[in-house]
Structures are given as C-alpha cells and as structure tokens.
Amino acid sequence: MKTKKQQLLNKKKPIMILGCTSDAGKSLIVTAICRLLANRGIKVAPFKAQNMSNNAAITEEGLEMGRAQYLQALAAKATPSVLMNPVLLKPSAETFSQVIVNGIVNNKISQLPWMGRKSLLWKEVQYALHRLQDDYEQVIIEGAGSPAEINLRAGDIVNMSVALECQADVYLVSDIDRGGSFAHLLGTWACLAPEEQKLIKGFVLNKFRGDPLLLGNAMDWLEEKTGIPTVANLPYYRHQLPEEDSFRLGSQWQRGKINVALIYYPYAANLDEFDPLLYQDDVNLVPVHQNRDLTLFDALILPGSKNSGASLTFLNTTGLDKSIQEFQRTGKLIMGICGGLQILGKTILDPLNIEDGNKQGLGLIALQTEICADKSTRQITLNWLEKRIKGYEIHHGKTITDAALGHFIAANTGWQQDNVYTTYIHGLFENKVFYNWFMRQIGGLENGFEWAEHLDNELDKLADMFAQHGWL
Known part of the structure; x- marks a missing residue:
C-alpha cells in the first residue's frame, strides 16, 4: 500500500x-x-x-x-x-x-x-x-x-x-x-x-x-x-x-430610468440573482437600507433572507414596514422572493425557534408561513409563458393561503394578490422571458437576455485578462 x-x-x-x-x-x-x-x-x-x-x-x-x-x-x-x-x-x-x-x-x-x-x-x-x-x-x-x-x-x-x-x-x-x-x-x-x-x-x-x-x-x-x-x-x-458575499450599495433614484427599489434588510440572501437588473443601462436598482419615501419607484423587491423574522423586525424598527405598505397602495408591482414572500404575508410561525420567533408579517398577501426543521433545496425547470425557465428553491418555510389567491409561476411555490407577486423560486431574472415579463409590468424595455450565456462570455473575458497579466 x-x-x-x-x-x-x-x-x-x-x-x-x-x-x-x-x-x-x-x-x-x-x-x-x-x-x-x-x-x-x-x-x-x-x-x-x-x-x-x-x-x-x-x-x-x-x-x-x-x-x-x-x-x-x-x-x-x-x-x-x-x-x-x-x-x-x-x-x-x-x-x-x-x-x-x-x-x-x-x-x-x-x-x-x-x-x-x-x-x-x-x-x-x-x-x-x-x-x-x-x-x-x-x-x-x-x-x-x-x-x-x-x-x-x-x-x-x-x-x-x-x-x-x-x-x-x-x-x-x-x-x-x-x-x-x-x-x-x-x-x-x-x-x-x-x-x-x-x-x-x-x-x-x-x-x-x-x-x-x-x-x-x-x-x-x-x-x-x-x-x-x-x-x-x-x-x-x-x-x-456575481459577488461572493456582498452587494453594491450607494445607487440613488435617477430621473429618466426605470427605478427598482431592493429592500436591503439584515440577512438578505442570494442577492446575485438581481444582477440582470443591476447591469442594465436603462434600469436603476437601488438598495434601500433605511426608511424613505418609496412611492417614487417603479417597482419594489423584497429579496430572500436567511432569517425572515429578524429581517421583518428590522423593517418594523426602521419604519420601512409602513413605507412598503404605502407603496402597495400605489398599485405598482411588489415582488417578494423566498424570505420576501414570507415577510409580505400575514404571519410567520416559528415553533422551533429556528429563526427569530413568531412574527406578524406586513399583511399584503394572504399567506401564512411556518418555519420548519426540514429545508427545501432543489433545482427547478418548468414551462412558463410558453418558454422554459430555470431556478432553484432554498428555504425552511412551508407556506399556505387561507384565500383564493392566484398562483404565480408554479402552483404551491408562488402566489399573487392584486399588485403583490410572491415566489419561492430564486434565479427568475436570469431567464429572458421572466425579465421581459417584469419589465412589461412596470413600463420598462423588454431587452432581457439569457444570463447564463452572458456569464459564460464574462468568464472568457476574465480568463483573457488573467492570461495577459497573470503568471500561468
């Protein structure tokens, strides 16, 4: 041996x-x-x-x-x-x-x-x-x-x-x-x-x-x-x-562009899925991490969170909860993804104290979530609007509705109520068909592209740079 x-x-x-x-x-x-x-x-x-x-x-x-x-x-x-x-x-x-x-x-x-x-x-x-x-x-x-x-x-x-x-x-x-x-x-x-x-x-x-x-x-x-x-x-x-564990802060609302507010609460997760918005010239993605008037924005996104209860507490403490509720009354689109879905609902139950205990949600959609010990993790491929889209799930919560809500994207993983759209599926903006749908709802240009192909080109450019300046 x-x-x-x-x-x-x-x-x-x-x-x-x-x-x-x-x-x-x-x-x-x-x-x-x-x-x-x-x-x-x-x-x-x-x-x-x-x-x-x-x-x-x-x-x-x-x-x-x-x-x-x-x-x-x-x-x-x-x-x-x-x-x-x-x-x-x-x-x-x-x-x-x-x-x-x-x-x-x-x-x-x-x-x-x-x-x-x-x-x-x-x-x-x-x-x-x-x-x-x-x-x-x-x-x-x-x-x-x-x-x-x-x-x-x-x-x-x-x-x-x-x-x-x-x-x-x-x-x-x-x-x-x-x-x-x-x-x-x-x-x-x-x-x-x-x-x-x-x-x-x-x-x-x-x-x-x-x-x-x-x-x-x-x-x-x-x-x-x-x-x-x-x-x-x-x-x-x-x-x-994509950045490893950070996100670009500092962007401000800009006249003449489609302005999308991204609520940047503590424990926000998988923010790289919004890169297709971040790098479009005609779109201005603005991370919001303190209370402000949100009604100037064209759309609002609540991203995933590793601790939805703690993120919700942050919204309540800063007053952003009231600003989000005021934005909902404008009729403009609100998107909640994973933890954002849970926060937008009526209640978050945490009987095992996995996150931050039981919480009252923002109440903008008739959903109730229970944080469970088992974690849902899977890749997803499905047909939507006659196109094939890919994404993934990664969450502890199980969500139910007590109202006749329409499903969004896929049954039992996303729901819609009026101008509030929620889903457990990450990575949607990386699909051209979803990006264009989102822009169509908020009056933007339908100029999306398949993000995976874009990343592959970026990787080749990075390798070329290293070949020129590196040691290998």
Whole structure:
C-alpha cells in the first residue's frame, strides 16, 4: 500500500490562492484560473474548504454550496459539487451561523463553539480535497480571510491547514487599491510558520489602477526580505460576475430610468440573482437600507433572507414596514422572493425557534408561513409563458393561503394578490422571458437576455485578462 507521501507525489500539486485580507480578490482569481485552464483543455476543479456567505447555490442533487464555488465550477466547465465546498456557514444572527456540511444542514455542529468544530469538520475537508485530486488533473484552492489571523489558527480548516495537507503551491494576494500592499504581504508572510512560508511561491498585487512605474523597486525590496518574487500585477478589473458575499450599495433614484427599489434588510440572501437588473443601462436598482419615501419607484423587491423574522423586525424598527405598505397602495408591482414572500404575508410561525420567533408579517398577501426543521433545496425547470425557465428553491418555510389567491409561476411555490407577486423560486431574472415579463409590468424595455450565456462570455473575458497579466 502506498504511503500518504507517495500518494501526494503522484498527484499534481494544487494551486492555492490566499489573501492578506478579506476582499483581496481571491475568489475572482480562482475563477479566472479555472476558466483559463479549462480553455486549455485541462480537467480542473475549484475548492474552498469552508465559505461564509448567505449567497448559496443548489446542485443537481439538491445539495447546498457556496455561490462563489458554484460559479468557479462553471468557470472550470465542471459539474458543481459539494466536494468543491464541503462546509458552508450561513450567518443568521449576530453570533450564530447555520453550518451546511456536504450540502446538508448540520444542527449539531451549528450549536458548537467555533473552536470546537475542527475535529468534526476536518475529516470532511480532507475527504473532499483528496477526492477532487483523484478526479481532476488540477485543483485550484481558495483560502478565506487571511492566514495571518493567528487568533483563529487553532481552528483553521481552510487556509494553511489545507495548504499543508496537499502541499499546494501557494500564491499570496494583496489588494493594492486599499494601500499598504507591501506591508500586508510582508506582515502576512512573517506570521506564517517556517514550513508554511516554504509553500509560498509568489506574491500577487491585485486591483492595480495606476502606472506600473510608480511601483519602483518595491517588489525587489520585498523579495530581498522574503526570498519570494512578485509574480503578477493584476489590473483593477470591472466585470459583471456575481459577488461572493456582498452587494453594491450607494445607487440613488435617477430621473429618466426605470427605478427598482431592493429592500436591503439584515440577512438578505442570494442577492446575485438581481444582477440582470443591476447591469442594465436603462434600469436603476437601488438598495434601500433605511426608511424613505418609496412611492417614487417603479417597482419594489423584497429579496430572500436567511432569517425572515429578524429581517421583518428590522423593517418594523426602521419604519420601512409602513413605507412598503404605502407603496402597495400605489398599485405598482411588489415582488417578494423566498424570505420576501414570507415577510409580505400575514404571519410567520416559528415553533422551533429556528429563526427569530413568531412574527406578524406586513399583511399584503394572504399567506401564512411556518418555519420548519426540514429545508427545501432543489433545482427547478418548468414551462412558463410558453418558454422554459430555470431556478432553484432554498428555504425552511412551508407556506399556505387561507384565500383564493392566484398562483404565480408554479402552483404551491408562488402566489399573487392584486399588485403583490410572491415566489419561492430564486434565479427568475436570469431567464429572458421572466425579465421581459417584469419589465412589461412596470413600463420598462423588454431587452432581457439569457444570463447564463452572458456569464459564460464574462468568464472568457476574465480568463483573457488573467492570461495577459497573470503568471500561468
């Protein structure tokens, strides 16, 4: 029988991307490398041992994984699998996250303190990592946060523990747009143990906007200190790919455009499904996170939420509940998706206290939801308006109606009452037929397109950029 060391020698070394900070650009770089290598005919897979995000995706098997790794799998032209993200943390309270292990909620681990989880999760990470190494020619690994967070090292299952497990070739990325990039790189390297430092093959400057000549001899200085070269200076790259766990804030109502208000409450989830609205020139999608007059807007969307009860409490506390009810009286379209559906209803019952307890909803549609222990997760393909559309469900709640409401999109997953439309199906705007229907209701241009094709083109452009400025 081969020893573990011999087995590792027979496998191609994974490439691992670590960051000096959160939002250094790790996810985008992994995505770029996956598409670059896939376009070269290499069988490649992404891997992130543990992700923290309320942006999740559903696999063909109905299992839950991080949206970023799902996109990276598409970039790699591989079938998305929970092996690529065996542990997903979904924040649902200030100090609590639901733990998804191999695509399924694990309530036992969710209740454990952070530092008490490694013994249970590490074996799942090891299994997934080595399965991918067996099944693919090349694995591209993404770290989380920074490996220099020494207070978290004892419980690490995502950064240097993974690098050491597979003896990866590690590249350390710094966001030069933030400033202090060389200090970040030097300081992060210095915080690593000697055996970890040996794995670092190169430093990467990311999000560079200026004249490269302004860098002077800083890269030589850094290499003198560490013995590690700076292998790439990647430009600040504007793209239309989903963000891992954030959303663009700051847009304001604009005259001459279709203005859509997106209620941005705490624990809002899967906001990337609104990217088809976000990147249209004639549409202005405005995240609303404080009370204001909503009646100027052409439509209103309440998105999904990891904790519908807590999101509803936020609306009540800020006064946005009254503003939404006032908007409903204008007769303009209101769309509630998943958690938004629950919030727009009459009541949210939470007998198991999974979220935030029983709540009175906004009462704009005659629906009652009970938050249940079992979670509904599935991909959906159906015919609507004589066209084929795709989406997915991901929710704990079971909803019923006590009135003769019309169904919306599909029976028992969506309902309509007057100008209020609700559905449990995520991803609808990514379908051309739904986007055009929505615009038809609010007086906008019916210029939608199939978002999956658009993303595929964006991935190729990203790979081209990396081929020009990267090190592979």
